[in-house]
Amino acid sequence: MPHDDFAVEPVPGLPERPPEGEVILWQGRPHWWALAKSSVSVLWVAGYFAVLTIWRFVSVVDLMPLDLAIAASLPFVILGAVTCALLVVFAVIQARSTMYTLTNRRVAMRIGAALTMTLNLPYTKIDSADLDLRKDGTGTIALTLQGPVRFSYLLCWPHVRPWHFHTQPALRCIPDAANVARILADAAEARVSIPRVERDLKPIAAE
Template sequence: MSEYDHEPIRGLPEALPEDEHIIWQGAPDWKQMAASALHIRLSLFYFAIIAGVALTRGDPTTAAAMVAFALLVTAFFALFSYGVGRTTVYTLTNKRIVLRIGVALNKCINIPLSEIETANLKMLSGDTGSIVMTLKGMPRMGYIMLWPHARSLRFVRPQPMLRAIPDARKVAKSMFDATSAMQPIAQIDDAVSVPSTEGLPA
């Protein structure tokens, strides 16, 4: 028996009203999640630098310890990202976006399309990308509650996101069309406003 067996529709806590229908459902690509949200490449580079410095100083013990730490961290990040990919369901309907998230404790977050102020698409590798949303006046969501489905370092006004989703341009277009039917919204496009130094709008 799965903890999601109670869902009347996959990814949704309750059945949809008659005037609401699903446009798209998807989940993060866990490998891209590890690279973008957890910055696994940066972690490996960090440990590699320390190991390299230790070797140049004639300290193979420290170098070996850093390699072991790197393998441990990589395994943990990969396992966590895999869990996120398996348990997350993003749902776009003609009225809202629902984030079913949480590896240990699952929760559903409803974002009405009428509450989206702007949405930006950040392409990653291949057709994978992330869509970052800026919301209007709906109750503020906690960064910890959202993470890793939130833009990095936006603690005061967290920005929820659909992270590392395949076929991201098509999803962004569907989201734009659905939101435009509810209210005007800025065109979803590659997010030039997101600093490239972050690697990803998280």
Template structure:
């Protein structure tokens, strides 16, 4: 794969962007998800591996209790182990594909999300359409930034998954997922949103800050940038 994410992205004049930026607009930050974090937090591979481990242990204990032949127990347990390995391997491959084909871009006017493993698509989210941004940071610095958009934006869950958090008031929340050093992206977005504030939208963007650990609303981000 090329540095732009694959042959299908070689046409991009700037990596992650479908066209050159207009005059006066410039890139502030670019980043992609961590494949390890996508595997662990989005696809829950550790939980799935644990589930299969319990199945194998149960199969062995049940076989011994029923008096089955060791060869039968070994065969059935091996089959379960092989199936689990194949399944988890496919999920790890998907997580790798998410990392290689995704590129998030923050400019001074918008967020651009180039996403899609099987079918690549690029979405422009202007700051004027963003109501709030919610950052969640883990202990290792990896985290997500979810975006609440103005009513009227119809987005597809199937198209955006796994780059979504859920719904707020019936509207889909696009999300930049599994970012290493998510605080850096959050600070960049904070400064960019703060610089675009006007008297008309200041009240809309400046929401109360939450005190929960590892979580900040758009208001908290913007306040930190002022």
């Protein structure tokens, strides 16, 4: 029988049930192929080994028969295929172990394959969100947080904005990213516009 590693979650992607009044608006995970291309650059790696294979073939084809030149180039093809396969497997595992959740109050990110953790990001602590939209409709939504909150880039990778080492949590390579960005923007605007009443516990001086 299939086993769900996250069966202990009361709600998929969340460590506990949302409190009263909190509603889940969207849930999703990265597209594995988009994540492979974006986070581990599998196409660039494939291109690199293709160049090595061609270079090896050209450098030996004048020194030996054609069949031997092809055989001499074959190890680069095998090494490249194995490397790319491992990168794709990594992307698939990361995609399957990830769950992004948007509610009317926060962004929740359950991330990590070996070391699973959940980031809870209230809209009131998010300063801005930037969408990087791809031609195929997938995209990444990077979140800039307010205040001194810091997350480890290495622990959160690849669920961070790439090449920004002031860590910005990101919903990486999600399908239909433009629609998800609209849901996030509407929910954040509605949440932030709610007046917050705070009690002032300082004693009032008598006149």
